[in-house]
Structures are given as structure tokens and as C-alpha cells.
Amino acid sequence: MRWLFQALGVAVLVLAAWFAGLLWYADRIPATPAEGEDAADAIVVLTGGRGRLSEGLRLLAEGRGKKLFVSGVYRGIDVDALLQLARQKPDDVECCITIGYAADNTAGNARETAEWMRAVGSRSLLLVTANYHMPRSLLEFHRALPDIRIVPHPVFPAAFKRDCWWCGRNSLLLVASEFHKYLAALAGLSSPGAVRG
Numbered sequence: 001m002r003w004l005f006q007a008l009g010v011a012v013l014v015l016a017a018w019f020a021g022l023l024w025y026a027d028r029i030p031a032t033p034a035e036g037e038d039a040a041d042a043i044v045v046l047t048g049g050r051g052r053l054s055e056g057l058r059l060l061a062e063g064r065g066k067k068l069f070v071s072g073v074y075r076g077i078d079v080d081a082l083l084q085l086a087r088q089k090p091d092d093v094e095c096c097i098t099i100g101y102a103a104d105n106t107a108g109n110a111r112e113t114a115e116w117m118r119a120v121g122s123r124s125l126l127l128v129t130a131n132y133h134m135p136r137s138l139l140e141f142h143r144a145l146p147d148i149r150i151v152p153h154p155v156f157p158a159a160f161k162r163d164c165w166w167c168g169r170n171s172l173l174l175v176a177s178e179f180h181k182y183l184a185a186l187a188g189l190s191s192p193g194a195v196r197g
Contacts, residue, residue: 006161011074014061021179022100022179025178026165026175027181027194029109029134029135029175030134030162030166034151035133037149037151039064039065039067039126040063040124040149041067041122041123041150042066042067042069042117042120042124042125042126043056043059043060043064043068043069043125043128043153044068044070044113044126045068045128045129046071046106046127046128046133046137048072048129049129049133049155051130051155051156052156055128055129056070056128056151059126059128059153060096060097064126065126066122067096067120067122069099069100069113069116069125070097070098071100071112071113071116072103072108072112075183077093080094081143084134085093098111098116098120102170106136106181107144107185109136109137110140110141110143113144114144117148118179122152124148124151125149127141127150127151127152127153127170128159130156131154131157132160132175132178134152134154136181137176138150139151139182139186140185159171
């Protein structure tokens with residue numbers, strides 16, 4: 001019986017540590033839009049969710065960055081198609097947009113962006129992604145671009161309720177999933193060079 005109680009005690013401690021970590025991660029998810037941030041050399045949008053591309057294009061149109069890099073786009077999608085999706089006029093911003101096709105995860109986004117940043121000589125970026133994805137994105141980007149100033153610019157998907165993430169099953173599972181991926185990235189277990197094709 002002693003080993004059973006010891007096992008239960010260990011299980012309770014592990015569960016408590018996991019829950020505390022989950023709360024810590026959820027607290028790191030941005031709750032409000034970025035305000036008063038400086039402009040940067042470039043704007044980087046990570047594909048995979050609604051509102052990211054349109055926000056990146058808005059920042060570009062406002063002159064918050066000189067170039068826009070969209071990372072993780074499926075092959076076959078070009079700038080015109082992206083602008084149509086975002087309902088932008090091509091002649092307004094098309095000249096300043098580059099599309100990256102190599103990345104298929106966040107670590108790949110960071111590596112792909114690092115290569116592009118070196119190619120264009122940019123030294124700072126506004127990072128546009130969903131608020132729940134921002135902590136892991138910043139971890140991967142700081143690792144891949146240690147000498148680059150990275151300014152987080154979160155977007156807020158309507159389906160994700162940050163202030164009550166535990167209230168609904170979908171938001172709870174999303175935060176738990178992102179927390180687990182964050183731990184994997186922190187341990188260096190995320191793929192550093194995932195590419196398509």
C-alpha cells in the first residue's frame with residue numbers, strides 16, 4: 001500500500017505542476033492589442049488563422065514596416081491571391097510583399113523568416129500572429145533571430161475567449177495544446193527545419 005500512496009502522491013504533484021504551468025502559460029497570452037509600439041523594418045505574418053494577413057497588410061499600408069513577409073503559405077498561392085483574400089488593392093502594397101513557402105510549423109516560420117531577414121538586411125520586425133500563439137512564436141523567433149528586435153503584434157480571433165479560456169472546451173483544449181507545444185519548443189523538441197516538399 002505504501003508504494004501506491006507514493007505513486008498517488010507523485011501523480012498529484014505532477015498534476016499540480018502541470019496545472020500551475022498551464023495557468024502560467026495562459027497568463028502570458030496577450031489580453032489587449034499592442035498600442036504605441038514602434039515601427040519596424042519589416043512585418044512578419046504567420047499564416048494559419050483568420051485576421052493575421054489583413055492585420056499585416058493594414059500595418060504595411062500605415063507604414064509601420066517597409067516590407068511584409070508572409071511565412072508558411074501553401075504552394076500555389078501568390079501575392080494576388082493573398083491580396084484578394086484580404087480585399088486589398090494590389091497596387092497599394094503588392095510591391096512590398098514576399099511570400100515564404102517553406103515553413104509548416106512555428107520553428108520553420110522562425111527559420112524561414114531568419115533567412116529572409118538576412119537576405120533583405122532588416123534588423124527589426126513586427127510579429128503578427130494569434131494571441132494564443134504568440135508566446136511560442138516569440139520563443140522560436142528569439143531563438144532563430146537572437147540579434148533582431150522582435151515586437152509582438154497579436155491579433156485576437158473571435159472564437160478564442162482569452163479572459164475566460166477555461167469556460168469552453170475548445171478554448172481550454174487550445175490553451176492546453178499550445179502549452180504542450182511551448183514545453184516541447186522550450187526543450188528543443190520542435191523541428192528546427194521543417195519544410196514542405
